[in-house]
Amino acid sequence: MTLRDSAARLGRIGxxxxxxxxxxxxxxxxxxxxxxxxxxxxxxxxxxxxxxxPAAWSxxxxxxxxxxxxxxxxxxxxRRIDLAAAASAEVGVAFATIMLTTGPIWGKPIWxxxxxxxxxxxxxxxxxLLFVGYLVLRGVLVDPTVRANLSAVIGVLGMILVPFIHxxxxxxxxxxxxxxxxxxxxxxxxxxxxxxxxxxxGVFTLLYIGFMMQxxxxxxxxxxxxxxxxxxx
Amino acid sequence: MGALLRGAWAIAxxxxxxxxxxxxxxxxGLVFAVLVLAVLFFSRDPTAVSSQDIAPGALWxxxxxxxxxxxxxxxxxxxxxxxxxxxLLTPVPRSAIFWGKFAANLVFVGTIEAIxxxxxxxxxxxxxxxxxxxxxxxxxxxTIAFVAVGTLLSAMVVRTRYAELMLPLLLLPxxxxxxxxxxxxxxxxxxxxxxxxxxxxxxLIGAFDIAFVTLxxxxxxxxxEE
Amino acid sequence: MPPSADVxxxxxxxxxxxxxxxxxxxxxxxxxxxxxxxxVGPNGAGKTTLLRVLAGLLSPSAGQVERPxxxxxxxxxxxLYPALxxxxxxxxxxxxxxxxxxxxxxxxxxxxxxxxRADDRVGTFSRGMLQRVAIARALLHxxxxxxxDEPLSGLDATASRTLVGLLQDFxxxxxxMIIVSHEMERLGKVxxxxxxxxxxxxxxxxxxxxxxxxxxxxxxxxxxx
Numbered sequence: 001m002t003l004r005d006s007a008a009r010l011g012r013i014g015x016x017x018x019x020x021x022x023x024x025x026x027x028x029x030x031x032x033x034x035x036x037x038x039x040x041x042x043x044x045x046x047x048x049x050x051x052x053x054p055a056a057w058s059x060x061x062x063x064x065x066x067x068x069x070x071x072x073x074x075x076x077x078x079r080r081i082d083l084a085a086a087a088s089a090e091v092g093v094a095f096a097t098i099m100l101t102t103g104p105i106w107g108k109p110i111w112x113x114x115x116x117x118x119x120x121x122x123x124x125x126x127x128x129l130l131f132v133g134y135l136v137l138r139g140v141l142v143d144p145t146v147r148a149n150l151s152a153v154i155g156v157l158g159m160i161l162v163p164f165i166h167x168x169x170x171x172x173x174x175x176x177x178x179x180x181x182x183x184x185x186x187x188x189x190x191x192x193x194x195x196x197x198x199x200x201x202g203v204f205t206l207l208y209i210g211f212m213m214q215x216x217x218x219x220x221x222x223x224x225x226x227x228x229x230x231x232x233x
Numbered sequence: 234m235g236a237l238l239r240g241a242w243a244i245a246x247x248x249x250x251x252x253x254x255x256x257x258x259x260x261x262g263l264v265f266a267v268l269v270l271a272v273l274f275f276s277r278d279p280t281a282v283s284s285q286d287i288a289p290g291a292l293w294x295x296x297x298x299x300x301x302x303x304x305x306x307x308x309x310x311x312x313x314x315x316x317x318x319x320x321l322l323t324p325v326p327r328s329a330i331f332w333g334k335f336a337a338n339l340v341f342v343g344t345i346e347a348i349x350x351x352x353x354x355x356x357x358x359x360x361x362x363x364x365x366x367x368x369x370x371x372x373x374x375x376t377i378a379f380v381a382v383g384t385l386l387s388a389m390v391v392r393t394r395y396a397e398l399m400l401p402l403l404l405l406p407x408x409x410x411x412x413x414x415x416x417x418x419x420x421x422x423x424x425x426x427x428x429x430x431x432x433x434x435x436x437l438i439g440a441f442d443i444a445f446v447t448l449x450x451x452x453x454x455x456x457x458e459e
Numbered sequence: 460m461p462p463s464a465d466v467x468x469x470x471x472x473x474x475x476x477x478x479x480x481x482x483x484x485x486x487x488x489x490x491x492x493x494x495x496x497x498x499v500g501p502n503g504a505g506k507t508t509l510l511r512v513l514a515g516l517l518s519p520s521a522g523q524v525e526r527p528x529x530x531x532x533x534x535x536x537x538x539l540y541p542a543l544x545x546x547x548x549x550x551x552x553x554x555x556x557x558x559x560x561x562x563x564x565x566x567x568x569x570x571x572x573x574x575x576r577a578d579d580r581v582g583t584f585s586r587g588m589l590q591r592v593a594i595a596r597a598l599l600h601x602x603x604x605x606x607x608d609e610p611l612s613g614l615d616a617t618a619s620r621t622l623v624g625l626l627q628d629f630x631x632x633x634x635x636m637i638i639v640s641h642e643m644e645r646l647g648k649v650x651x652x653x654x655x656x657x658x659x660x661x662x663x664x665x666x667x668x669x670x671x672x673x674x675x676x677x678x679x680x681x682x683x684x
Binding site: 074126129130132133136137140141146149150152153154156157158160161164165167168171172 | 382385389390392393394395399402403405406407409410413414417433434437440441444445448449452455456458459
């Protein structure tokens with residue numbers, strides 16, 4: 001099977017997983033809106049939580065995958081690994097965006113303000129900026145080997161940076177508590193809500209995998225075509 | 234090991250000599266530092282915000298932005314006549330280039346910091362001399378952090394068309410832990426808290442230093458490859 | 460069979476890719492002491508890339524380069540620092556080579572005829588003078604092989620003559636050289652061999668013994684003219 005065929009097949013499997021994940025997402029929405037009780041303090045707005053938290057979770061998976069694949073690339077120097085790392089970064093930026101937009105939507109009715117420098121929001125903001133930097137860098141580099149090398153460097157550095165940023169923001173927050181104390185994902189969630197959250201986490205993980213596979217397949221096909229075009233002349 | 238140190242030293246000395254001759258980046262960095270300090274001082278409501286309150290933030294923003302102006306200089310000076318190729322043709326270990334540039338950058342940024350601090354004391358009326366050694370320690374630790382990553386990233390972006398734009402874009406997330414830590418530590422020290430109280434932030438910056446100086450040195454090889 | 464102790468460079472199966480294109484393909488080259496090779500070919504053939512791979516500035520995508528001896532390179536760019544003087548530049552590179560600086564630097568400056576400008580900033584030099592400092596830089600570690608990328612480009616007649624004189628000195632001393640150039644009238648007498656690189660592939664080595672270099676060049680380039 002040629003590279004083209006295996007890439008196309010990978011893309012189809014990825015699409016299948018994505019469809020499955022969207023079905024699961026629909027089920028989670030139904031469960032969250034209809035079958036999960038409304039939270040006492042925050043009301044209906046709290047339900048955004050079931051999208052907001054898993055989105056952040058997927059973004060974190062994305063940076064970890066990008067970081068680990070970057071290390072693997074630096075070791076094996078296989079450009080396909082770089083393509084996979086880049087695919088993960090693109091998917092990650094999408095999930096980070098979802099988290100960052102659902103945050104204010106949730107925040108406005110509850111806290112009266114669009115943005116708080118809450119530990120998780122802030123960390124995800126910087127994660128988002130890291131992804132953007134990574135993708136912009138890729139955009140300005142023409143040679144695929146140089147692009148792969150330099151992206152991998154940012155990927156590794158970025159992955160190691162994330163826990164430091166989280167710690168920084170956490171330490172900052174414990175010194176400067178928010179005007180309204182909030183407990184968005186306190187472990188003391190009643191069972192029903194916990195199950196909804198867990199299902200949503202599972203669905204979002206599946207979404208990540210599906211998107212990632214499709215994006216990777218697309219990357220492989222694009223690379224194959226660039227190579228063909230360059231050598232045709 | 235000897236070749237590494239000799240090479241790094243030679244490269245650092247060469248960089249400092251070149252900057253000393255032209256002084257362009259240094260002058261811009263200094264003017265920039267003064268401007269930032271002054272603008273931040275004036276852009277507040279003096280009846281509501283005391284200069285002492287914004288002082289630590291102002292100082293650290295000044296340091297990091299002036300540093301970013303200077304970081305691109307290190308690899309830009311190699312471009313004019315491809316001096317770096319000349320270095321690569323010698324048997325000097327590649328990591329010596331990183332350590333040499335890192336050292337030269339530290340001298341550059343350190344000098345701007347050393348000149349900014351008295352200005353800072355002057356403008357913001359801050360009793361820094363009461364905790365001077367501790368403040369110097371904090372400044373040193375945080376500076377090492379962002380200069381290490383900045384050296385690596387400037388080597389990366391110098392080949393792109395938008396180097397001046399790409400460096401801040403890529404570097405800023407890496408500035409968060411040392412910058413926030415630096416501000417917090419400076420503020421607490423000026424409030425009179427003993428160093429022993431500040432273990433948390435010190436450990437954060439210390440761990441960051443170790444992690445990122447090591448990573449930057451290791452990954453530098455990759456950045457040099459064409 | 461000439462003794463292998465005389466080999467200064469041995470490249471086998473060199474390939475190099477850039478942005479999906481094969482810039483060099485399956486290049487084999489062996490050079491011995493005293494060989495002076497003129498590398499010719501159409502623009503974009505990969506001559507500069509080949510020199511950079513041989514010098515070690517680029518790593519090949521495939522193949523190997525063995526460098527039993529030291530190599531010096533004089534490229535398109537001077538590889539110097541404009542803000543430093545000729546002497547300072549040379550002393551810097553000498554330190555990186557681990558060569559004892561002062562004496563050697565002064566000798567080399569004399570050899571290339573720049574002792575009187577040794578303490579002037581290189582940024583003020585003409586192209587001809589830059590080339591000479593670059594040559595001094597390339598000679599610091601007494602290499603057995605020198606690589607030249609279009610050494611006469613941008614030089615006036617006088618500067619060219621000076622440079623060709625230097626090249627003849629090197630040849631007389633047995634230093635091997637690879638010179639990328641099309642200036643047959645000036646360099647033809649210095650060279651011992653000629654070879655053509657086209658579309659990344661190296662042709663057969665032509666010996667210049669007893670032949671007119673201009674004619675050999677015309678022959679090799681026939682397809683491109």
